[in-house]
Amino acid sequence: MEEKMKTEVERSAMIDTWLEKHRLIYTGATRHPFILSIRDGTIDMTSFKRWLAQDYLFVRSFVPFLSSVLIKAWKESDDNTDMEIILGGMASLSDEISWFKREASKWGVLLTDIIPQKANQDYCRFLESLMSPDVEYTVSITAFWAIEAVYQESFAHCLEDGSKTPPELQETCERWGNTGFGEYCQSLKRIAERKLQKVSDDVLTKAEVLLLRVLEHEVEFWNMSSGGT
Ligand SMILES: Cc1ncc(CO)c(N)n1
Numbered sequence: 001m002e003e004k005m006k007t008e009v010e011r012s013a014m015i016d017t018w019l020e021k022h023r024l025i026y027t028g029a030t031r032h033p034f035i036l037s038i039r040d041g042t043i044d045m046t047s048f049k050r051w052l053a054q055d056y057l058f059v060r061s062f063v064p065f066l067s068s069v070l071i072k073a074w075k076e077s078d079d080n081t082d083m084e085i086i087l088g089g090m091a092s093l094s095d096e097i098s099w100f101k102r103e104a105s106k107w108g109v110l111l112t113d114i115i116p117q118k119a120n121q122d123y124c125r126f127l128e129s130l131m132s133p134d135v136e137y138t139v140s141i142t143a144f145w146a147i148e149a150v151y152q153e154s155f156a157h158c159l160e161d162g163s164k165t166p167p168e169l170q171e172t173c174e175r176w177g178n179t180g181f182g183e184y185c186q187s188l189k190r191i192a193e194r195k196l197q198k199v200s201d202d203v204l205t206k207a208e209v210l211l212l213r214v215l216e217h218e219v220e221f222w223n224m225s226s227g228g229t
Contacts, residue, residue: 011204014196015142015189018208022215029215030153031221038173039157041164044227049107051225053114054145059093062147065131069144072137078134081196085187092184099175109112119224123217130210138195140208145188146214152185153177179190181185188213190194 014040019026034051037043066089104111116124130140155177159164165173175181196207 002059005061006133011197013193014204015145015193017210018211022212025212025215025219029150029218030218031157032154032219032226033156034222034226036218037226038165038169039160039163041166042167044165046108047225047227048105049109050227051222052100052107053109053111054102054117054120054225056097056104056111057114057116058120058123059100059125061089063093065127066144068131069137069140072133072140076137079191080106082191085184085191089184089188103154103172117224119217119220123221125214126217136191136199136202136203136206138199139207139210141188141195142192143186143214145192145209146211148181148188149185150215150218152181156182 034043034047037047049059066086068088070083073086077083094157101111129135129141155173155175157177158169158173159177192207196204199207
């Protein structure tokens with residue numbers, strides 16, 4: 001009994017514990033030079049258009065990943081509000097795809113001719129590996145939260161007082177930086193935290209490892225957008 005309680009105490013706020021432990025990579029993903037250049041208004045529009053085109057492809061792969069999380073929630077969750085939160089996320093992806101199309105045409109980016117770059121391919125392949133039924137719901141929802149949280153934290157930073165985000169990029173930043181999206185990320189985090197309290201140590205380690213993978217992929221995605229590789 002005492003052992004079990006101790007474990008549960010140690011496991012409360014698991015995600016915050018991990019974020020502190022992996023602070024450097026988390027900051028690398030949420031305060032990347034690409035984001036800082038939007039925030040200080042020095043962004044090169046070629047980079048922005050590259051990001052826009054590549055992220056459109058990413059979001060298309062994100063849909064099947066999300067549906068795999070939805071299936072896992074339906075099968076494995078002990079709380080039926082999980083499914084509704086995930087379903088809400090799926091519904092907004094439909095809107096997001098329309099937004100990408102409008103934004104691309106505004107910038108003269110042809111979405112039909114985009115070739116996925118290596119970082120994008122690697123990230124999409126990673127998402128596909130998470131779709132396997134062998135990946136536990138807890139692990140999937142933790143990764144899902146991390147994917148959304150990086151964008152939320154990054155773009156919200158571009159909207160803070162004192163930022164010099166160009167007016168034409170304001171809408172992009174608001175897409176992920178708005179408070180509604182922030183609350184949605186908080187809901188995903190609460191689901192993940194609740195599930196993480198109940199899993200075996202093996203699954204817990206797996207969730208931590210995959211959280212780190214997400215952060216690495218996010219950094220690579222920004223690097224690719226910046227034009228490096
Ligand atoms: C690369 C990437 N990560 C996260 C999100 C958030 O949905 C996105 N659109 N693209």
